[in-house]
Each structure stands twice: as C-alpha cells, then as structure tokens.
Amino acid sequence: MRSFLHSIPAALYKKIILGKPEHEIRSLQGRMLARIIQYANSKVPHYRANPLRDIRHIDGLGQLPITHKEAMRAEPMSFVSAEFGQGELARILTSGSTGEPMALYYSKEEAVYSYSLGHFHFLENGFGPLDTLMHIKIAPGHIGLARKWGLYRFALGSTEMREGELLQLIRSCGATMADSYPSKLALLAVRNASESRPLRLRCAFSHSETLTPAMRRCIETSFQCPVRNLYGLNEMGWVGWECPNGSMHVHPDSAIVEIVDDEGNALPLGKKGNIIITSLWRHSMPFIRYWTGDTASLGEKCGCGRGGQVLENLEGRCNDYITLPSGRLVPGITLIRCLKAIPSVLQFQIIQQKDLHVDVVIVPSGAMGDADYVQIADGMNAVLQEQLQISIKTADRIRPGAGGKHRYILSKCPGGPAQSGGAGS
C-alpha cells in the first residue's frame, strides 16, 4: 500500500522532470551527482579510503574511476553506507545467472522507490483504472492491499506455469496487460496463436533478458499489441523503459548512463559500447560509474518530447565461450547475434558437451524448413571458422536457468566458462 501511495507523487515528479529542457535536466543531474559523491565520501568505507573528486557537473563524470562488479563482490560491505545499522537493510543475493552471486543491500525507502519506478512504466504506456496487469514472475509473492482494495489492478502468475494455464488465468482475471521475461512471453504468444480464439492484450512488457526482434514480432502478432521493453538491474532497479514511440528512455533523475569502449573511453552518440551507470538514488549501496556488462548505444532525442538520455541496441551481458578443438575460445555473444538474426529462430540454447560437440536447441517461430537448418549451420560455421560437430534440434520450450532467466549458452566443457544472461533487473 505504501508503495502504491508513493508511486503517485513519484510518477508526477518524473513527468515534470521529463518535460524539462535538456540543460535543466543536466543541471539537476549535476546537483544529484554532487550529493551522491559527497555522501559516498563521508559514509561509505570504500570511498572514505579512496575519496572521489568533487564533481559538480555531469561532464566531469568521466574523471571518476570505473567500479567493477568483481571489486564490489569481493568486499560488498565496504560499499555499504555506515549510516545504516545491522538489520536496517534488506539483503538480496543476485541469482548469479551472469556470473557469481553478489550481495546487494537496500533500505526500506529505496525498495519503495524502486517499486514506484516499475509502476511509472506501466502508467506511461497507458495503464489506466480499467486495466489489470498480469505479472508473470518466478516466485509470485502476495497480491498486496492495493490490489485487494481495488486501487491497483494487478494479478500474479508464475513462470513455472504451463502456457495454457497462464492464458486461462489471464482470461479469468480479465488482464489487459502482462509483464514477464521475453522468453516466457514468446512461448505464451506461440500457444495463444494456436488457440481458436486468441487472447488480445493492450500492451506486453518485457524485461530481464534480451528481447530479440523475432520475440518482439511473435508477441506483437499473437496478442495484437505493442511490446514495451524495460531495462533494469538488480543493483539499482529500473534504469530505462520504452515509451509509446518505442524509444528507451533513461530515468534522468535516477541514473546517468555512459557508453564506453573496452578501455573505458567515452563513445559518441550512436556508437555501441559498454554501459556504465551512475545511480542517483542509491545511498545504502552507491553505484558510481558501475560497469554493468550490458551493451548499447545512446540515441537521438525521442519524438515523444520526453527529455533525458535514450538507449538503443540494448543487449544483455554474456560471459560464455565456446571452446574449439584448437583451444581457441569463441565469445558466445558472436553466436548469439548470429542466431538472433535468423527470423525462424524464436528461442535457442547452445550446449557444448564435454567432447566439444555442440547441440543447438531451437524453439522455432513457425515451421522449420531445410533452408532454415542450412542457414543456422552456415551462420555458426562462419563464426566458428573451425571444424566442430554441430547438431541442430527443435523443441517446444527451453527450461530457464538459475533465477528463472533464459541461458543462451551452457558449456559442459572442462575449463569452459559458463554463464550468460540478459539485460534486466
């Protein structure tokens, strides 16, 4: 209930900020940045020992050191504010789907703010008093007082449920919108298309994994509605959301995004690179120039009139490799890009066995013909450039990995690193 009440002023405030001219947004970000730096230098052990330069404008952000996940994972408590006593912070452990699990700390106020950001995305995409939104989550919690009192119409479903069951649930509660992982929404869309009277939605929200063009097309066609992608991280909640024009806006009063090359040098507008984020609202565990592992480019201002940064070509992190007979490691992302570009491939998983044999499991977007198999094999051979035994098979579904996220690559190879994930919270 508290979260719901908080979301109304937070949404209004955000609307006001998004309508401000660019110089005012940047000036506000500069002031918020200065406050976060001052706070970190005085309250957070790591920054007390290594004080940050006093930056008062976002143009100076590049002078601060980049913070890598490994450093925070090794000594999480040195990044936690000394202002909070034991027991005052909620501790969550990331699933580790993108590497080793990491301990994160949130104050109660931060948890409420994070929740309100989620509501904002729905409101900005037309969620109204007559809508019901179906959250399809890994472990659905309680429905909450706001829902019980009819103030905010949400329904909960589990990713563990079969698609037929979920469609039935959506029908029975009259949900007009849904949000979940794109891999789950796509499977739901395939099942929906096979129904005698397919369900229609007003909007579908996708998050936590990379949304491929094939998935977007499949969901939009089946449910006859737009798909809006959301971008967030466990570390700092929601960062960006797609507006009705289809641009991914960054919350200007929550985060500053930088796009850098592998050496940390800033890249110009339109150039794809690594995403570094400075959170402007996380105090209990500040994230300053945090290397997310995700990639994107910064885009031009959106025609919808909302101000702040726009993200394009967003892609989740992938730390996986395929091992070749010569011992050479091929970054998994190159194979993932190759398969994502094939329209007949809705979902896929690449599994490398101990003997280096590679099984490619495909959930097709329609009937697969010989030409599709040839396209997949040719595409993979072009990337690998070395003889490797590849078997391609189709399946109805692919089971999600740790934390319920879809994993693109599983390596059972000795010495082969193993994790892959998606852009998301």
Ligand SMILES: [Zn+2]
């Ligand atoms: Zn827009």
